[in-house]
Amino acid sequence: MTSPAARTALELTAHLPVAGLTDFYRDLHRHPELSRQEHRTAAKLAGRLAEAGFETAEGVGGTGVVGLLRNGDGPTVLLRADMDALPVPEETGLPYASEVPGVMHACGHDLHMTWLAGAAEALAAGRDTWSGTLLVIGQPAEETGQGALAMIEDGLYERFARPDVLLGQHAGPGPVGFYAHSPGLILSATTDLDIVVHGRGGHGSRPETTVDPVVTAAFLVTRLQTVVAREIAARESAVLTVGRIEAGTRHNIIPSQAHISLNLRTQSDEVRERMIAAVRRIAAGEALAAGCPREPEVTVGAAFPMTVNDAATDRRTAAVHEEVLGAGTVLDFGPVMGSEDFPHLAPGGIPYSYWFVTTTPADVWDAAPGTDLMEKFLAVPSNHSPHFAPDLATITPGVRTLVSAALAHLVQGP
Structure with missing residues (x-):
C-alpha cells in the first residue's frame, strides 16, 4: 500500500495544466537573465504564486521571490528553485531558443522554476489534504554562489517563516525517468x-x-x-x-x-x-x-559549501519518490563534483534533501555514442553546455517529486 503522502501527491498532480506549464517554461527559456538581473523572471514567477493564493514578495535578497501559504498547524516546508541563467550563447536550435544574445538557461533553472510553479499551484489547490506552512522561494544568483546567502541576510526567515525542512532538486543529464538521491554528501x-x-x-x-x-x-x-x-x-x-x-x-x-x-x-x-x-x-x-x-x-x-543531505530526510524523500514514480527509478550514484549554494539556506543545521532529476531526451540519449551508461552519460550535453536542452516530458514528474516530497512532511494519517 502506498503512503498517504504518495496517494495524495498522485491525486493532486493527476490533472496538471501541462500545456500552461510548458508555455511558462518556453517563455522563461526565451528570456534568460543573468545573476542578480532576474527582474522579469522574478515577476513571472511571483505572478503565478500570487494567482495560486500565496502571500507573495519580490526583491528579497536583491531579486528573490517568496511565496507563503499558511494552512493550519503543522511543519513549515521550504521548496526552492533558482532563477539565473548563464553567459552562454545558445546552440540548441530550438524554436524557443534564447532571444538574449550570449545568455542562455544552460543549467536548467528555467525548468526548476516550472517545476516549482506547478508544485506550488497543485499544493495550493489541494490545501484541504495537508496541514502546515508552505514557503516557496525563487532564488537569484545561484551561479555566483551569492543568492541564497543574500536572501538569508535580507531576513528571509525572520520576515516570513523559518522552515523545519528544505527541499530542492536539479535537472541533470541521464535518460529520462531517474531520480538521484544520496543520504549524505551529494555535492562538493x-x-x-x-x-x-x-x-x-x-x-x-x-x-x-x-x-x-x-x-x-x-x-x-x-x-x-x-x-x-x-x-x-x-x-x-x-x-x-x-x-x-x-x-x-x-x-x-x-x-x-x-x-x-x-x-x-x-x-x-x-x-x-x-x-x-x-x-x-x-x-x-x-x-x-x-x-x-x-x-x-x-x-x-x-x-x-558542500551539500550534505540529512540522511533521515533524504531517505524519507527518496522513499516517497519511488512510490510515486515507480520501483527502480530512485538511484544513489554517490556524491558528484558539482556545487550548489543551497546549503546557505540551512543556517543552524536545518535538515534538507536535495536530489537530481534526469532530463536527457530519449532520442539524444539513444543517439549518443557508446554502449554502456557511463559512455553515453559522458557524451550527451550536460549542464552549462550550449546544447543543453531538457526533455519537456519531465515537467509532470518534476512537479510530482516536489509535491510528494512536501507532502511527506505535511500529510499525516493512515
Missing part, C-alpha cells in the same frame, strides 16, 4: 583562486632585460596539475581546473604581469585547505625560480 565544495604573477616587462627583442611572467605562468599551470596527482590521497576526491590565463597586449611586448584563475573542487575541508596551501607554495616557488621581482598574489575568491 568549490573554491575560486586568482593568481597574479609579477614579472619585468620589456621589448620582445631583448628578453634578457626582462622577467617574463608568461613563461612563469606556463610553468605554474603545468606544475599545478601535480597537486591532485601527487599531493592528494587516491581515496580522496578533488579536482583542480585552470579556467583562465591572460597576459600581454602585443606580439612583441613582454608584459609585466600574468593572471591565472583556477577552481578547486573538494569533498572535505581538510583537502580544500591542503590544496590552497599547495597552490600558494607552488606559485611562490615558480616565481622565485624565475627571479620575479616580487612574490605572486594568491587571492581566495568565491566559494560554495
Whole structure:
C-alpha cells in the first residue's frame, strides 16, 4: 500500500495544466537573465504564486521571490528553485531558443522554476489534504554562489517563516525517468583562486632585460596539475581546473604581469585547505625560480559549501519518490563534483534533501555514442553546455517529486 503522502501527491498532480506549464517554461527559456538581473523572471514567477493564493514578495535578497501559504498547524516546508541563467550563447536550435544574445538557461533553472510553479499551484489547490506552512522561494544568483546567502541576510526567515525542512532538486543529464538521491554528501565544495604573477616587462627583442611572467605562468599551470596527482590521497576526491590565463597586449611586448584563475573542487575541508596551501607554495616557488621581482598574489575568491543531505530526510524523500514514480527509478550514484549554494539556506543545521532529476531526451540519449551508461552519460550535453536542452516530458514528474516530497512532511494519517 502506498503512503498517504504518495496517494495524495498522485491525486493532486493527476490533472496538471501541462500545456500552461510548458508555455511558462518556453517563455522563461526565451528570456534568460543573468545573476542578480532576474527582474522579469522574478515577476513571472511571483505572478503565478500570487494567482495560486500565496502571500507573495519580490526583491528579497536583491531579486528573490517568496511565496507563503499558511494552512493550519503543522511543519513549515521550504521548496526552492533558482532563477539565473548563464553567459552562454545558445546552440540548441530550438524554436524557443534564447532571444538574449550570449545568455542562455544552460543549467536548467528555467525548468526548476516550472517545476516549482506547478508544485506550488497543485499544493495550493489541494490545501484541504495537508496541514502546515508552505514557503516557496525563487532564488537569484545561484551561479555566483551569492543568492541564497543574500536572501538569508535580507531576513528571509525572520520576515516570513523559518522552515523545519528544505527541499530542492536539479535537472541533470541521464535518460529520462531517474531520480538521484544520496543520504549524505551529494555535492562538493568549490573554491575560486586568482593568481597574479609579477614579472619585468620589456621589448620582445631583448628578453634578457626582462622577467617574463608568461613563461612563469606556463610553468605554474603545468606544475599545478601535480597537486591532485601527487599531493592528494587516491581515496580522496578533488579536482583542480585552470579556467583562465591572460597576459600581454602585443606580439612583441613582454608584459609585466600574468593572471591565472583556477577552481578547486573538494569533498572535505581538510583537502580544500591542503590544496590552497599547495597552490600558494607552488606559485611562490615558480616565481622565485624565475627571479620575479616580487612574490605572486594568491587571492581566495568565491566559494560554495558542500551539500550534505540529512540522511533521515533524504531517505524519507527518496522513499516517497519511488512510490510515486515507480520501483527502480530512485538511484544513489554517490556524491558528484558539482556545487550548489543551497546549503546557505540551512543556517543552524536545518535538515534538507536535495536530489537530481534526469532530463536527457530519449532520442539524444539513444543517439549518443557508446554502449554502456557511463559512455553515453559522458557524451550527451550536460549542464552549462550550449546544447543543453531538457526533455519537456519531465515537467509532470518534476512537479510530482516536489509535491510528494512536501507532502511527506505535511500529510499525516493512515
